[in-house]
Amino acid sequence: MxxxxxxxxxxxxxxxxxxxxxxxxxxxxxDHEDGDIHxxxxxxxxxxxxxxxxPALSVSEFACHISGCSAxxxxxxxxxxxxxxxxxxVCCSCRRSLPSARLLDIHIQEWxxxxxxxxxxxxxxxxxxxxxxxxxxxxxxxxxxxxxxxHKYPPDFRFDKTKKDRxxxxxxxxxxxxxxxxxxxxxxxxxxxxxxxxxVLSEQRELGETMETxxxxxxxxxTKPAATMEHTDLSAAFDGNGCTSSETFKTQYSYRxxxxxxxxxxxxxxxxxxxxxxx
Amino acid sequence: xxxxxxxxxxxxxxQLVSKRLLLTEDEEQREVTMDTAxxxxxxxxxxxxxxxxxxxxxxxxxxxxxxxxxxxxQLTFIKQENSVNLLVSLLTGSNAQCRxxxxxxxxxxxxxxxxxxxxxxxxxxxxxxxxxxGQSTKFTExxxxxxxxxxxxxxxVKDKLLAQGIIPALANCIENQKHNLAVVEAAAFSLTQLLQxxxxxxxxxxKVLASSLPSQLLSVLNPDPNFGLAPAIECAWCLHYLACSDxxxxxxxxxxxxxxxxLLMSLGGAVAEGNKEEGMELLVCPLLRCVGNLVSxxxxxxxxxxxxxxxxxxxxxxxxxxxxxxxxxLARESAxxxxxxxxxxxxxxxxxxxxxxxxxxxxLLPFSQGINTMILRVLANVTHKKKESCLQLAQLGxxxxxxxxxxxxxxxxxxxxxxxxxxxxxxxxxVADEFVRLSGVSLLEAIQYxxxxxxxxxxxxxxxxxxxxxxxxxxx
Numbered sequence: 004m005x006x007x008x009x010x011x012x013x014x015x016x017x018x019x020x021x022x023x024x025x026x027x028x029x030x031x032x033x034d035h036e037d038g039d040i041h042x043x044x045x046x047x048x049x050x051x052x053x054x055x056x057x058p059a060l061s062v063s064e065f066a067c068h069i070s071g072c073s074a075x076x077x078x079x080x081x082x083x084x085x086x087x088x089x090x091x092x093v094c095c096s097c098r099r100s101l102p103s104a105r106l107l108d109i110h111i112q113e114w115x116x117x118x119x120x121x122x123x124x125x126x127x128x129x130x131x132x133x134x135x136x137x138x139x140x141x142x143x144x145x146x147x148x149x150x151x152x153x154h155k156y157p158p159d160f161r162f163d164k165t166k167k168d169r170x171x172x173x174x175x176x177x178x179x180x181x182x183x184x185x186x187x188x189x190x191x192x193x194x195x196x197x198x199x200x201x202x203v204l205s206e207q208r209e210l211g212e213t214m215e216t217x218x219x220x221x222x223x224x225x226t227k228p229a230a231t232m233e234h235t236d237l238s239a240a241f242d243g244n245g246c247t248s249s250e251t252f253k254t255q256y257s258y259r260x261x262x263x264x265x266x267x268x269x270x271x272x273x274x275x276x277x278x279x280x281x282x
Numbered sequence: 283x284x285x286x287x288x289x290x291x292x293x294x295x296x297q298l299v300s301k302r303l304l305l306t307e308d309e310e311q312r313e314v315t316m317d318t319a320x321x322x323x324x325x326x327x328x329x330x331x332x333x334x335x336x337x338x339x340x341x342x343x344x345x346x347x348x349x350x351x352x353x354x355x356q357l358t359f360i361k362q363e364n365s366v367n368l369l370v371s372l373l374t375g376s377n378a379q380c381r382x383x384x385x386x387x388x389x390x391x392x393x394x395x396x397x398x399x400x401x402x403x404x405x406x407x408x409x410x411x412x413x414x415x416g417q418s419t420k421f422t423e424x425x426x427x428x429x430x431x432x433x434x435x436x437x438x439v440k441d442k443l444l445a446q447g448i449i450p451a452l453a454n455c456i457e458n459q460k461h462n463l464a465v466v467e468a469a470a471f472s473l474t475q476l477l478q479x480x481x482x483x484x485x486x487x488x489k490v491l492a493s494s495l496p497s498q499l500l501s502v503l504n505p506d507p508n509f510g511l512a513p514a515i516e517c518a519w520c521l522h523y524l525a526c527s528d529x530x531x532x533x534x535x536x537x538x539x540x541x542x543x544x545l546l547m548s549l550g551g552a553v554a555e556g557n558k559e560e561g562m563e564l565l566v567c568p569l570l571r572c573v574g575n576l577v578s579x580x581x582x583x584x585x586x587x588x589x590x591x592x593x594x595x596x597x598x599x600x601x602x603x604x605x606x607x608x609x610x611x612l613a614r615e616s617a618x619x620x621x622x623x624x625x626x627x628x629x630x631x632x633x634x635x636x637x638x639x640x641x642x643x644x645x646l647l648p649f650s651q652g653i654n655t656m657i658l659r660v661l662a663n664v665t666h667k668k669k670e671s672c673l674q675l676a677q678l679g680x681x682x683x684x685x686x687x688x689x690x691x692x693x694x695x696x697x698x699x700x701x702x703x704x705x706x707x708x709x710x711x712x713v714a715d716e717f718v719r720l721s722g723v724s725l726l727e728a729i730q731y732x733x734x735x736x737x738x739x740x741x742x743x744x745x746x747x748x749x750x751x752x753x754x755x756x757x758x
Contacts, residue, residue, distance in 0.1 A: 024701035026625035038567035066691030
């Protein structure tokens with residue numbers, strides 16, 4: 004099989020074509036099991052036609068592809084649900100999962116855009132998270148204060164995380180209820196008030212902390228299909244202000260690329276060596 | 283059910299041997315098992331009575347045969363000096379009734395679970411073989427089942443029987459009695475015992491293939507509506523064991539593939555109409571295996587002529603549907619045969635399309651236990667061979683189904699799905715558009731985070747070379 008002529012970006016990778024399917028013939032061994040068993044039962048007068056002694060037919064399970072997420076589902080809807088909740092708006096740098104495209108954009112900007120950091124020294128760059136508010140602030144702390152005072156965020160929002168707190172962050176995270184987010188192709192009507200970029204977390208910006216641990220931890224909690232959903236930074240937000248089930252989230256091209264970090268064509272997709280920590 | 287576990291274990295240990303016990307006429311008529319307790323006499327005592335000739339000999343012999351149903355009595359019997367020789371002399375004597383009863387005694391002995399009983403019966407075997415060319419149905423049946431039961435029990439017995447000419451004897455028997463289906467069934471059963479021996483491939487099968495047995499088996503393969511499936515079942519198992527080891531295509535040369543395929547087709551037709559005769563699966567199974575293995579050794583350019591009718595694929599699809607829930611293993615084997623047929627033959631791939639079997643196959647993709655992977659292979663074969671039909675395949679539902687199979691936990695399903703997607707997209711670029719419309723891009727992106735490199739590479743390639751140029755237009 005070649006890709007020549009059909010490949011829009013040229014045939015540079017023809018040699019490395021990863022597809023290898025060829026039709027194969029299979030030969031059955033004479034002692035191949037199950038039918039043979041029935042034959043011998045028949046000979047020994049033990050066979051009953053239609054008797055239900057074979058293992059019942061089962062349906063294939065679905066499984067989340069994201070490495071480290073071991074969630075398994077018996078129905079396609081559950082898979083969709085899980086994926087859209089946990090993996091859809093994911094930053095490709097630090098692999099944090101955000102509930103919406105807008106918040107993902109904001110996250111990427113504030114965390115991974117060095118230009119932002121430069122500009123923020125001189126002007127108000129931190130946007131209020133509440134859609135429609137439009138205000139901007141010089142520091143994330145100012146924004147946090149604004150969110151609490153003006154938009155009535157609960158004071159026990161996890162704003163004041165420091166590096167030292169990182170280890171206990173997981174323990175403090177409350178259980179997330181299933182908010183039954185729907186998947187829709189429409190743009191979000193309201194994004195919900197979700198704190199994503201704790202200013203303190205921005206101090207944890209070293210890439211060493213990958214989403215690896217976060218996803219795995221979530222995966223560990225995914226014992227039942229999509230029974231609970233944990234967002235890396237959002238559970239408090241959900242509890243606090245309740246992104247309710249009436250929210251709809253934009254489903255779109257999901258893994259956003261911070262332009263200053265991911266360069267070039269290939270960085271949009273493939274991540275090699277997810278397991279390691281990048282420093 | 284406890285039994286299959288024991289049988290499966292025996293199969294794993296390569297110790298699975300089954301014997302057949304022919305019921306006595308009394309038992310057949312009354313449908314009760316032989317009552318060994320009634321008129322129970324001491325075995326040794328009975329033996330003495332039999333030894334002394336007289337008008338009551340037959341009666342005592344009959345009583346002896348009843349006693350020999352009991353395994354411990356079987357052991358007692360062979361321990362008695364000259365006991366088997368006595369039976370042999372009666373077997374070959376002038377009294378027809380005594381012959382029959384003696385044969386019955388030997389038959390009971392042959393059915394023994396103790397493997398040391400069979401070698402004790404060796405003195406009788408040359409005579410049993412001789413009688414195979416006789417005309418008495420019941421007697422011949424007894425002899426055949428007795429020989430079939432004795433064969434697997436020890437190497438000494440095997441070697442003796444082979445040397446004494448059991449293979450030509452069976453061939454002659456079937457040839458001369460092919461209208462006598464009870465005898466055919468018995469002979470074919472005995473042959474299956476020979477063919478299942480551990481060293482059959484070297485010692486036995488070449489001789490059988492060289493004899494007239496294969497063509498005899500083929501000629502009596504079709505089930506008789508009155509007699510039932512039993513003789514055909516035995517013949518089919520013989521053919522299967524032969525096909526497993528037929529490296530030289532001798533069965534193909536005899537038209538075995540055509541015979542078995544046409545039988546499968548008529549069975550498939552019956553199944554599709556809902557006429558599932560009881561026990562039909564016992565015949566379908568060996569036929570499927572025989573056809574599947576023969577197809578795998580058949581040269582591609584003669585496959586269509588050897589099989590005879592491409593509509594065999596419809597029968598196979600009917601079997602899959604019919605047995606999906608009751609006997610998933612049989613459904614899987616039907617799919618296996620489909621795979622072998624479609625692997626290298628454009629004719630059979632085309633048939634799946636023209637007979638409109640693809641949508642039905644697509645509906646089977648949720649089911650596991652190896653069924654969906656085999657069916658997906660079949661669809662991959664068709665996609666591979668019929669590039670001009672890529673758009674048609676996509677429109678028949680294959681593309682939207684791939685969006686589901688790409689999410690399955692089974693890695694083989696995902697990898698095959700990616701391969702098929704690649705072939706479809708290469709075949710017809712419009713397929714890429716449609717896939718993007720079905721939200722396939724985010725699906726492939728997710729796969730790039732899969733722990734399996736095989737999947738990541740394929741997904742990445744598809745995105746990079748075929749899909750992203752489209753998606754750039756689609757996303758906001």
